[in-house]
Amino acid sequence: MASAVLQLQNVSLQLGQRTVLDQISCSVAAGRVLGVVGPNGAGKSSLLRLLYGELQASQGQVLFHHKAISSYRRAELARQMAVVMQSPMPVFSLTTEQMVMLGLVPHKRWFDPTTSQDYHQLELALLKTGLLALRHKKLAELSGGELQRAFIARALVQNARVLLLDEPTNHLDVHYQHQILQLIRQLNLTIVCCLHDLNLAASYCDDILLLDNGRLQAFGTAQQVLTAERLSQVFQQPCLMLPHAQLERPVIHFYAKKPGEHHG
Numbered sequence: 001m002a003s004a005v006l007q008l009q010n011v012s013l014q015l016g017q018r019t020v021l022d023q024i025s026c027s028v029a030a031g032r033v034l035g036v037v038g039p040n041g042a043g044k045s046s047l048l049r050l051l052y053g054e055l056q057a058s059q060g061q062v063l064f065h066h067k068a069i070s071s072y073r074r075a076e077l078a079r080q081m082a083v084v085m086q087s088p089m090p091v092f093s094l095t096t097e098q099m100v101m102l103g104l105v106p107h108k109r110w111f112d113p114t115t116s117q118d119y120h121q122l123e124l125a126l127l128k129t130g131l132l133a134l135r136h137k138k139l140a141e142l143s144g145g146e147l148q149r150a151f152i153a154r155a156l157v158q159n160a161r162v163l164l165l166d167e168p169t170n171h172l173d174v175h176y177q178h179q180i181l182q183l184i185r186q187l188n189l190t191i192v193c194c195l196h197d198l199n200l201a202a203s204y205c206d207d208i209l210l211l212d213n214g215r216l217q218a219f220g221t222a223q224q225v226l227t228a229e230r231l232s233q234v235f236q237q238p239c240l241m242l243p244h245a246q247l248e249r250p251v252i253h254f255y256a257k258k259p260g261e262h263h264g
């Protein structure tokens, strides 16, 4: 694919005794949002860690702009990719603003001064993530959702063309779940985003990769991938697609099994 920014070519990942990912192939074209979904332990975070070069494939190739990810220097990758992983450990003595400013680090040498353009970027990121009023608060004093938004603000300041997000809606209330996903959608970046909420994935992602136990179950548009039959099987939970009067797509609804009922 000519415009592919990220590609996995027949990638397997072995960690200890476990085959965490088994012969996965997919690609993300420039400007598209790929949602990675699947049950706990399916390999979603591991796939993200392969994409930014933290883990190395045991087999197959991970390509970034058609070159092996391992051939990039870390500093170069940091300029091109912003990463927000699940529950990263913050330095709690920093203020929100100081932490968000760390997004500038890949673009600067240590003696470079902070410019008015840098401050402009900071203001914009704080505004977009609803953190202006909290900019001088210590990270230790933020709620889980506010902290999550601060990490996303740092990724915005980093100004990379590729954004990798592991459960960015973790800890966020319904309003901010939609706000943050709307925001990242509008950025016109190439995005890979692990999500547990399948309705959010269907609403905000162009393409969906469904993993189960390290295997690729389906890759395509939300409509192609997220079918009731497939989801019931993968999540071992009965599933219905409910038509919705205001939405163009059905709502995915999982419901309780009756006693003795089995799925998959």
Ligand SMILES: Nc1ncnc2c1ncn2[C@@H]1O[C@H](COP(=O)(O)OP(=O)(O)OP(=O)(O)O)[C@@H](O)[C@H]1O
Pocket: 015, 016, 017, 018, 020, 038, 039, 040, 041, 042, 043, 044, 045, 046, 047
């Ligand atoms: N260092 C490791 N050594 C061995 N197995 C590991 C290691 N790291 C992760 N795993 C296993 O790999 C599998 C995939 O983990 P991963 O975190 O990628 O799943 P996930 O889909 O992101 O899960 P969740 O939805 O729970 O966040 C899990 O079974 C996990 O236990």
